[in-house]
Amino acid sequence: MANHSQFGFQDASSPIMEELVEFHDHALMVALAICSLVLYLLALMLMEKLSSNTVDAQEVELIWTILPAIVLIMLALPSLQILYMMDEIDEPDLTLKAIGHQWYWTYEYTDFKDLTFDSYMLPTADLPLGHFRLLEVDHRIVIPMESPIRVIVTADDVLHSWAVPSLGVKTDAIPGRLNQTSFITTRPGIFYGQCSEICGANHSFMPIVVESAPLTHFESWSSLLSS
Amino acid sequence: QSFKLLGFLDVQSVPCARESVLYGSLGSLVVGLGHFLATSRVRRSCDFAVGGFISTMLGYWFYCRYNLAQQRIRQRMLKEGMKNRILFEGSYLDPEKNQTGNERSDS
Numbered sequence: 623m624a625n626h627s628q629f630g631f632q633d634a635s636s637p638i639m640e641e642l643v644e645f646h647d648h649a650l651m652v653a654l655a656i657c658s659l660v661l662y663l664l665a666l667m668l669m670e671k672l673s674s675n676t677v678d679a680q681e682v683e684l685i686w687t688i689l690p691a692i693v694l695i696m697l698a699l700p701s702l703q704i705l706y707m708m709d710e711i712d713e714p715d716l717t718l719k720a721i722g723h724q725w726y727w728t729y730e731y732t733d734f735k736d737l738t739f740d741s742y743m744l745p746t747a748d749l750p751l752g753h754f755r756l757l758e759v760d761h762r763i764v765i766p767m768e769s770p771i772r773v774i775v776t777a778d779d780v781l782h783s784w785a786v787p788s789l790g791v792k793t794d795a796i797p798g799r800l801n802q803t804s805f806i807t808t809r810p811g812i813f814y815g816q817c818s819e820i821c822g823a824n825h826s827f828m829p830i831v832v833e834s835a836p837l838t839h840f841e842s843w844s845s846l847l848s849s
Numbered sequence: 850q851s852f853k854l855l856g857f858l859d860v861q862s863v864p865c866a867r868e869s870v871l872y873g874s875l876g877s878l879v880v881g882l883g884h885f886l887a888t889s890r891v892r893r894s895c896d897f898a899v900g901g902f903i904s905t906m907l908g909y910w911f912y913c914r915y916n917l918a919q920q921r922i923r924q925r926m927l928k929e930g931m932k933n934r935i936l937f938e939g940s941y942l943d944p945e946k947n948q949t950g951n952e953r954s955d956s
Contacts, residue, residue: 630859644914647863651910654858654870655903662899 623757623814624787632788635813635834636805639790641704652696714772714804716765722775722782722795722817725824729763735848743827757814762831765807766840772804780822786815786832794819807834865913869906876905 624632634640719730731737744758765771775784777795784803785792793803807813815830835843851859860866881898885891937943 630862644918647866648910648914650858650863651866651869651907654855655907657855659899659903662895 623754634790635788635807635809635811636790637808638704638708638805639788640808641707642790645700645704648700649697652693656693712770712804712806715769717772717774718763718765719774719776720763720784720795720830722777722779722784722821722828724779724822725817725828727782727784727828727830728778729761731844735844737844737848739847741831743829754814756827757816757829757831759829759831762812762833764833764835764840764843766837767807767810767834769837770804770806772802775801775803781819782821782828783818784815784830785818786813786830788813789815789832791815792818807832810834810836864917865910868913869910872909873902873906877902880905 631639631643631646634643716731717733719732721728721730726743727741729739729741739761741759741761741763743756744753744760746755749755749758773784773791773793775793775795776799777797779797781797782795783792784795789805789807791803791805793801795801811834813832813834815832817825817828817830819825821828851861853859854866854870858866860870877898880901881894884897885894888894939946
C-alpha cells in the first residue's frame with residue numbers, strides 16, 4: 623500500500639508493473655534531457671538581442687524536426703513493447719470474476735466450485751489494531767502466487783474500476799460489459815487497491831485487497847470457504 | 850530523504866540515474882572546455898557543453914539500463930534454476946542423476 627504523502631509508485635509485485643516502473647524511469651530521464659535543453663535555450667534567448675534579420679534557417683529547422691522524431695522513437699518503442707506484453711494471453715490457471723456494486727465488490731471463483739462472496743470495507747470503528755484505515759476488507763481475494771490469473775471485471779449498477787497499483791492493474795467495470803485483465807504475482811503478500819471510477823457517495827470506501835499465497839494455502843482457503 | 854533533480858527525477862532511488870547525471874556533467878565539462886580551448890568561442894562552447902551533457906547522459910543511461918536488464922534476466926534464470934534444482938534433486942527428473950547414470954553405463 624502507499625505510505626502517507628507517497629508520490630512515486632508502490633513496489634512492483636508483478637512483472638508488468640516492474641516493466642512499467644522501468645519505463646517510467648526511462649521516460650523521466652528523457653524528460654530531464656529535454657528540460658535541460660529547453661532551460662538552456664530559454665537562458666540563451668534571454669541574453670540574445672532581438673533581431674528580425676533571419677530569413678532562412680535550414681539547418682536549425684532540420685535539427686528541430688529530426689530531434690523530436692528521435693525523442694518520440696525513444697519513448698514509443700519501450701511503450702509499445704509493454705503495451706503488447708500486457709495483452710499477452712498466458713493460459714491462466716485461475717479465472718476470477720469481480721463485480722462492482724455500490725459500494726462493494728463481489729468475487730466469483732467458478733472454475734472448480736461455485737465460490738462467491740462479497741467484499742465490504744471494514745469500517746474504521748471495527749478495524750483491528752495495526753490494520754489500514756479505508757483499505758481493509760472483510761473478505762480478501764486469495765490467489766495462488768506465481769500463477770497467471772485472469773480477472774473478468776464488470777459492474778452491476780454504475781461505472782467502477784478494479785485497480786491494484788502494485789500489480790499494475792486497472793480495469794474499468796462497466797455494466798453490461800465484461801473486461802478482461804491478467805497478472806502474475808511474483809511474491810506472496812497482501813496488495814491493496816481502491817475503486818478508481820467515481821461511483822457515488824462511497825466511492826472512496828470500496829477497497830480491493832488481493833492476498834497472494836502459495837498454492838497449498840490457496841487450496842486450504844478455498845476448501846474452507848466452499849465448505 | 851530523496852533528492853529530485855529539477856523536482857522530478859529521484860537520482861538516489863532510480864538505478865543508473867546518478868551515474869548518468871554525473872557522467873553527463875563530466876562529459877559536458879570535457880566537451881565544453883575542450884571546444885573553448887580549441888576555438889576560444891564562449892557561446893558556441895556553451896552550446897557544445899549542453900549538447901555534450903545530454904548526449905553523454907543519455908548514452909550512459911542506455912548502456913547502463915541495457916546491462917541492468919541483462920543482469921535481471923540472469924537473476925531470474927538463476928532463481929528459476931535454483932528452485933528447479935531443489936524441487937527435482939534426487940528424483941528421476943534430476944538432470945545430474947541422469948548424467949551420472951549415463952557415465953556409469955559407459956564405463
